[in-house]
Amino acid sequence: MSTALRQLPLLRWATRFRSGSVELTGRLVSPLAWEGEGVPVTLEAGPVAARVDFVGGATPAMEAAALDAAQITVGSHQGATLAAGPGATALDGVAIEPVRMDLLLEFLLDHVHDLSVEVAAHTERDLIVKVSQGVEATLPAHHVVTLRGGTQGPPEQPLLAAPLVVSVAGTGVRLSHAKLRWLSTLAKVRLQEAQLHPNGRVALHAHARGGSHRLGGGLHRVSERLSEVVRRSPRFARVRAFLRDTREPGAAD
Numbered sequence: 001m002s003t004a005l006r007q008l009p010l011l012r013w014a015t016r017f018r019s020g021s022v023e024l025t026g027r028l029v030s031p032l033a034w035e036g037e038g039v040p041v042t043l044e045a046g047p048v049a050a051r052v053d054f055v056g057g058a059t060p061a062m063e064a065a066a067l068d069a070a071q072i073t074v075g076s077h078q079g080a081t082l083a084a085g086p087g088a089t090a091l092d093g094v095a096i097e098p099v100r101m102d103l104l105l106e107f108l109l110d111h112v113h114d115l116s117v118e119v120a121a122h123t124e125r126d127l128i129v130k131v132s133q134g135v136e137a138t139l140p141a142h143h144v145v146t147l148r149g150g151t152q153g154p155p156e157q158p159l160l161a162a163p164l165v166v167s168v169a170g171t172g173v174r175l176s177h178a179k180l181r182w183l184s185t186l187a188k189v190r191l192q193e194a195q196l197h198p199n200g201r202v203a204l205h206a207h208a209r210g211g212s213h214r215l216g217g218g219l220h221r222v223s224e225r226l227s228e229v230v231r232r233s234p235r236f237a238r239v240r241a242f243l244r245d246t247r248e249p250g251a252a253d
Helices: 101-109 181-186 209-232 234-240
Strands: 019-028 032-034 041-043 046-055 061-074 077-085 088-091 094-096 113-122 127-132 135-139 144-152 164-168 174-176 191-196 202-206
Touching: 032 101, 046 101, 061 101, 077 094, 202 209, 209 234
Parallel strands: none
Antiparallel strands: 019 046, 019 113, 032 041, 041 061, 046 061, 061 077, 077 088, 088 094, 113 144, 127 135, 135 174, 144 164, 164 191, 191 202
């Protein structure tokens, strides 16, 4: 298939990974019509689900994609599952005219309510991600990074409905900062999972091995400080738009 993924906002970060997949679920509250490249596509209202398998690198590309809906009409064909792979597009397993799935999914994302996302991406080399205020997270090479989260509401104003969870297999993530003393607790700790809750609270979890269970207090303090950064830092203003209420740190998640 090898369709360039520059059009799909969810995959603009894919240049930093070797390969991966993205799964989306949600619902359409009304029928959706798309005229893409001369082949009209119509989706009926109801639940929708999509999956994209991609290769990363300098020019990320889609290897395969599939879309499930209550009913999909492509030209004169009707079915429930639209799939695209190398050199072929099929509706319920029957070959049809080619459909630009990357453009169709981009269009779909602007109309899906209650969107949930699950991403799995494979690193090829160590990756350094700048979190905020000089805090850096190092993702190890040859590991799988997963992200999952769900929202409630319309596409123009989705709100986080459950914790956004990022986890790393294997040795885990290392956080570092040359000047922040409150991060020194984690100098020798590898994090396995980070959670962002709907009220802005950050929760970090380390692997049980290596004595990290004895650093529970330090992990808690660092989690609290990162929560303050998310709730107050201008760098996280766009993130706060997806949160429910960051004014009451003790609010239930």
